[in-house]
Amino acid sequence: MILVCGVLADAMIELMCARLNDMGYEYVFLDESRLPGEFHVNWSISENSVAGYVSSPSGKVTLNDITGVYVRYVDYRGKKARDGISNREEELIRAEYQASLMHLFDAMPSVVVNRARASVSNDSKLYQQLQLSAFGFLTPRTLVTTVPEQAAAFYQSCRKRVVYKSVSGIRSVVQRLEDEDLPRLERVRNCPTQFQEVVEGVDVRVHVVGEDVFATELKSTATDYRYAAATGDSLTARAIEIPPELAAACVRLTRSSGLMVSGIDLRRTSDNKYYCFEMNPSPGFVFYERTTGQPISEAVARLLRSGSTRAHS
Amino acid sequence: MVKRYLASLGRDVVYLPEGRLFPGLFFSWELRDGQSSGTLESGDSTIGFDQIDGVLARFSGIATTPDDFHTKDGRYLSSEWHALMRGYMSSLSCPVINRPSPELWYRRFLRAPELISLVSDSPFRLPRTLVATRFEDIQAFFDLSGRRIRYSPLTMSSNYVIDTQEDLEKLEPLSHILPLHLSEVVSGDPIDAYVVGTRVVFDGASHNSVAAMCQELATSSGLTFCHLRLVRTLEDECYCMSLDCMPSLVECAEHTRDTIVGYLVDTLCSGASRGAE
Numbered sequence: 001m002i003l004v005c006g007v008l009a010d011a012m013i014e015l016m017c018a019r020l021n022d023m024g025y026e027y028v029f030l031d032e033s034r035l036p037g038e039f040h041v042n043w044s045i046s047e048n049s050v051a052g053y054v055s056s057p058s059g060k061v062t063l064n065d066i067t068g069v070y071v072r073y074v075d076y077r078g079k080k081a082r083d084g085i086s087n088r089e090e091e092l093i094r095a096e097y098q099a100s101l102m103h104l105f106d107a108m109p110s111v112v113v114n115r116a117r118a119s120v121s122n123d124s125k126l127y128q129q130l131q132l133s134a135f136g137f138l139t140p141r142t143l144v145t146t147v148p149e150q151a152a153a154f155y156q157s158c159r160k161r162v163v164y165k166s167v168s169g170i171r172s173v174v175q176r177l178e179d180e181d182l183p184r185l186e187r188v189r190n191c192p193t194q195f196q197e198v199v200e201g202v203d204v205r206v207h208v209v210g211e212d213v214f215a216t217e218l219k220s221t222a223t224d225y226r227y228a229a230a231t232g233d234s235l236t237a238r239a240i241e242i243p244p245e246l247a248a249a250c251v252r253l254t255r256s257s258g259l260m261v262s263g264i265d266l267r268r269t270s271d272n273k274y275y276c277f278e279m280n281p282s283p284g285f286v287f288y289e290r291t292t293g294q295p296i297s298e299a300v301a302r303l304l305r306s307g308s309t310r311a312h313s
Numbered sequence: 314m315v316k317r318y319l320a321s322l323g324r325d326v327v328y329l330p331e332g333r334l335f336p337g338l339f340f341s342w343e344l345r346d347g348q349s350s351g352t353l354e355s356g357d358s359t360i361g362f363d364q365i366d367g368v369l370a371r372f373s374g375i376a377t378t379p380d381d382f383h384t385k386d387g388r389y390l391s392s393e394w395h396a397l398m399r400g401y402m403s404s405l406s407c408p409v410i411n412r413p414s415p416e417l418w419y420r421r422f423l424r425a426p427e428l429i430s431l432v433s434d435s436p437f438r439l440p441r442t443l444v445a446t447r448f449e450d451i452q453a454f455f456d457l458s459g460r461r462i463r464y465s466p467l468t469m470s471s472n473y474v475i476d477t478q479e480d481l482e483k484l485e486p487l488s489h490i491l492p493l494h495l496s497e498v499v500s501g502d503p504i505d506a507y508v509v510g511t512r513v514v515f516d517g518a519s520h521n522s523v524a525a526m527c528q529e530l531a532t533s534s535g536l537t538f539c540h541l542r543l544v545r546t547l548e549d550e551c552y553c554m555s556l557d558c559m560p561s562l563v564e565c566a567e568h569t570r571d572t573i574v575g576y577l578v579d580t581l582c583s584g585a586s587r588g589a590e
Contacts, residue, residue, distance in 0.1 A: 036490055042450050045425050045442040048435060052444075085490070092468070093491045099426075099467035100444050100492040106430035117416035117430060126344070126400025127415070133347040144397055145341040154343075168396035170389060189336040191390045192397045258416075 001065045002027035002304045003054060005101065006072035009033075011286045016070050019297040025305050028061050030054060035097055043104050050107045063104075068111035068304025072282065073098065073119075110307055111260055113300060118258030119281035123169035125194065128278050135253045137276035141197040148185040154195050155182070161198035163223065174224040201269040206242065207285050208254040208262045209299040210308070213247040215240050216288045217268075239292040242266075246274055253279060261300060314562075314574045315369050315581070324366075324582070327355045331376055335390065342401060349404045367581030368409045370402055371559055407584035408510075410577060411558060414535045422470040423556040425496060432533050436526035437543065437553035441497040448488045451495065455481050458497040467494045470555075474498060499554070501546035507560060507569070508539050509576035510583070516569040523551050530556065537580060 002020060004027055006013040013029075020027045030039055043052030043063060052063045085093070102116035122128050129139050143154040144167060155162050155177055166172035177195065187193075203218040203225055217240045218225050222233035229235070242250075246266075254262040263283025267275045285296045319326045329338065339354030342362070351362045376394035381387035402412045420427055425439040443454040444467070455462055455475070464484065465472035475481050475495075484493055504523065505516040508531035513524040523543065530553065531539050540560035544552045562570045 036446055036492075040446045041492070042443070042445040042447055044444070044454070045429055045439055048429065048439055050429065082490075092466075095468045096466060096491045100494070103426040103430070103467065104444070107426070115430075120418055121415040123415070123418065124396040124399035126342075126397060127403050128400075129344055130349075130400060130404055133344075139344070139347075141346075142344045143341065146335070147339050147341050150341045166393060166396075167400070168392040170392050191335060191393055192340060193393075 001061055001067065002301075003030060003061070003066050003069045004028070004071075005030040005032065005069060005105075007031065007033045010072050012072055012284050013070075015286050015289070015297055016300065019301050020304075023298065023301050025301055028054060028056055028058075030056065032097075032101075041101065041104065045107075050104070050109075052104070063108060066108070066110050067307030068113070069105055069108065070113050070300065070304055071101070071105055073102070073116060111304055113260045113304065114262075114281050115258060120169075121257055122278055122281060125165075125167055125278055131257070132253070132276045132279070135249055135256070137249065137253075138273055140199050140275055140277070143195045144192050145195070146188055146190075146192050148188055151185045151188055151193070151195055152182060158197040161200075162195050163198055164193060164195050167192065167194045173227055176223050199267050199269060199275045201267040201275070204240070204242065204266040204268055204274070205288060206247070206250050206264040206266060207283060207288065207294075207296050208250050208259075208264065209296060210260060210303045210306075211251060212299045213242070213250055214288070214294045214296050214299070215242045215247075216292055216294065237288060237291040239294050242274070257281070260303060314570070315577050318574050318578045319581070322578070322582075327353070327360060329355075331373055331394075332378055334376060334394070342397075342404075344404075362405065365405065365407055366584045367407050368402065368405060369577065369581060370398070370409060370411065372398065408537070408580055410537045410580060411539075412535070412537070413558060417535070417558055421558050423558070424465065424494075424554065426467065426494065428553065428556060432530060434533075435553065436529045437551050440499050440552055440554060443495045444492050445495070446488055446492050448485045451484060451488060451493060452481065454495055461498045462495045463498055465494050465496070467492070499544045499546060499552045501544045501552075504541075504543040504545060504551075505565075506541045506543060507565075507573050508536070508541070509573055510537055510580040512576050514569060514572050514576065516565050520545070526551065534558075538577065 002025055004013060004016055008014055008031065017029055038057050040055045043050060050063065054061050105112045106115050106117045121131065126144065129142060132139050141158065143150065145151050162177040163174050164177055165174045205216045205218060207214040216237050218235065218237050220228045220233055220235040222228040222231050225235055250264050257279065259281055261283065263280035263285065265277040267277065269275070288294060289296045316326050316328055342349065342351035353360045372395060374391065374395065375382045376391040377387040382391060399418060402409050416431065423431065425442040426444060428435060428439060441458060443450065445451050461476045463472045463474055487493060504520050506523065506527045507514045508527050513527045527541050530541065534556065536558055538560065540557040541553055542555045544554060562573060565573070
């Protein structure tokens, strides 16, 4: 039995439910938008091991019967507050629910895509960069500073080919630093800011699913291809093969982080070097799968059914 | 206390008060070809990262004034600062107290639901625990646990003992709106143990037989400094009730506090002595 946990409005949850239906794999969908109320998740710790059940309107599943969990941790924004419960109380209730599910999925011995405790490393892109270097990946030259003069010197030293972006998990649009931005560098005194030398090349997104690797080449006129549609830039994607040693490094990195599935952002330079920017622990692969036909969700479904935690370190 | 002790030993100490850093902090860190370098300016002096012998890191989670934290910019700044520090702490080769792994970034006070996944082979027993939304399961757990349990919110360190049916029934309406985290009350000798580097300090009588287990739990959690709240039963079984990753020492006896501070200082200075050997 597979457990899918999240909300149907999330395209990834919709895709995984559809894929599991297609493949005829048995699953329970724990709809977090109907928690509390129609679902119950009860679990216990006894003799240092976990047991329990999930009950839904259609029945009850014991945790021991679950081979895999696919979970997307929910952002509850927009959910209506209930009568008699203040916004602050509602926040606390949601935090308690999130914690109860995260702790459970962290503790379950089955396949979990992905455990919350393994999913936070990209909340610090600098921590991840150190981790990537330790795994032998090339990473772009990077400066984090609160000193405008240092930022300006870095810009000159990189021959004016610099981007800036957030350090934390807060999503930011990667922007090119230009001459006209230099007066604004004074603002870095108020917040440490990350600058990176531009690595010219072609973007490659690698999805690792257990031991399987799916690489997609992306060509775009945008600085950040994820926002190509919003900025009116072009974007094309195609499935490619990457060198076996690079694929193996992607699998090792994913596994060592305790992840079963990851999305790794690479860039291939004209001399065939691959730079690594970050590893996403909760990759949305709908676009890549639909554009290239790569069977990523099938691989995830098989992994969930296999119950094999070989990738869980 | 640590700052004062270090100063009394004649060590240079840089103190970065988290709520008053910006603007004013001069910090530059470059990563290039796998190498890390940078400087930090404090007062009139500029310190190279390679001159830092040890770091005591205690983050509140808020890198602004409380008023600014309520603004979008204030929350963004806090988030960026902590993301920077997580990377920075992990880049330093000197002793850092603590340098938590990502799985502990958002967890300070750990009880059974967190400990069971953090340490797969815990040297201690964990109290029987239930997380439930059905009152009949809660009633059964209460009966199984000798009608004496503890309710603790999962996201807070507070807890409430429940030892009457009347009190238990107050949880019934709550069980309809949030999951309830309950644990058995383990009877026995309470033990407060502090792990500091390679030493274990007990607040009160020593329990040398559990010192190695405390050390083992701290090591497998990746922590240099932590506080374990233990209970030893009449059957000589030892339970770990909680692990605090950022102990405050306010509840310790003065002698215990002084010993811990001394060991913290030893650990912080061990990088410098190692470098000099």
